[in-house]
Amino acid sequence: MSDGAAVQPSTVVRAVFFGSGSFAVPILDALVEFPGVRAQAVVSAPDRPVGRKAILTPTPVAARARELGLPLLQPVRVRRSEAVEALAAAAPDLIVLADYGQLIPRVLLDLPPRGFLNLHPSALPRHRGAAPIPATIMEGDEESAVTLIVVTEEMDAGPIVAVEPLEVRPDDTAVTLEERAAEVAARLLIRALPEWLAGRLQATPQALEGVTLTRPLRREDGLLDPGRSAVELERQVRAYQPWPGSYIKNIKTGDERLIVWKAHVAARERGDVAGRFVTTSDGGLAMATGEGQLVLEEVQMAGGRKMTGAELLRGRPGLVG
Secondary structure, rough: OOOOOOOOOOEEEEEEEEEEHHHHHHHHHHHHHHHEEEEEEEOOOOOOEOOOOOOEEHOOOOOOOOHOOOEOOOOOOOOOHHHHHHHHHHOOEEEEEOOOOOOOOOOHHOOOEEEEEEOOOOOOOOOOOOOHHHHHHOOOOOOEEEEEEOOOOOOOOOOEEEEEEEEEEOOHHHHHHHHHHHHHHHHHHHHHHHHHHHHOEOOOOOOOOOOOOOOOOOOHHHOOOOEEEHHHHHHHHHHOOOOOEEEEEEOOOOOEEEEEEEEEEOOOOOOOOOOEEEOOOOOHHHHEOEEEEEEEEEEEEEEOOOEHHHHHHOOHHHHHH
């Protein structure tokens, strides 16, 4: 549907929420607390083994749903018949989705008469797909947004219901930007939902220009390539926290990985060779890159503790030279 169907103030709207990641938790809370809305169920990804001990761990949304005492569905594939039947039995008037991780089949899109809405943390159509927040930082975007759209079968391509701007700060990591985006998304839902349910909001098709698509991040994406510029690598360090992280490999450390948690950019020095470690003027540690130096403020050898670059250099003076 393209418009919210009008609803009388006395009508209780039965809602189902789809979500998995941390970004979705404040949005779930906002929906549960929304006057005139009753949460019928929450749909999230199944619990998964985490860590070396493979402890079965719920998604942040599943954990929050259990805290709230809400019925919880965790289908491996939401398009399977048993999941579709369970959702049809819940008879939702409205479905709200955020950070869920699966495409929604047409049979579910057509289920709620008051719409199937998605809160996406980017200025759509820019950064559709699985990793919009890391992409925002990697591309050096100075401004972003949270966009409320109608869900369609094409990923993040549905018409736009409402938009709320989101500032991108120069020191933002994916963690800090996601936290603020979640707060903005919850406010946007609170602001837009009454107008949507009253039928006063028009959904507008997304622009055909400026479409970009992000993909799921892989562990190998975290490798810091010294052939790129220090500006790009510093963005990567911030964008790829907590997953997949950023690391330097096979540079004076054998097969060890040097994980980089925090870095900044410095000017290139005469004689710099991309990929080599160099000492900074204040005794710190940097990696020469294709353009400039990446100064390693906080690092960690695999299996070790976090330390400054200077501390690492004192312990391993052979890194330089």
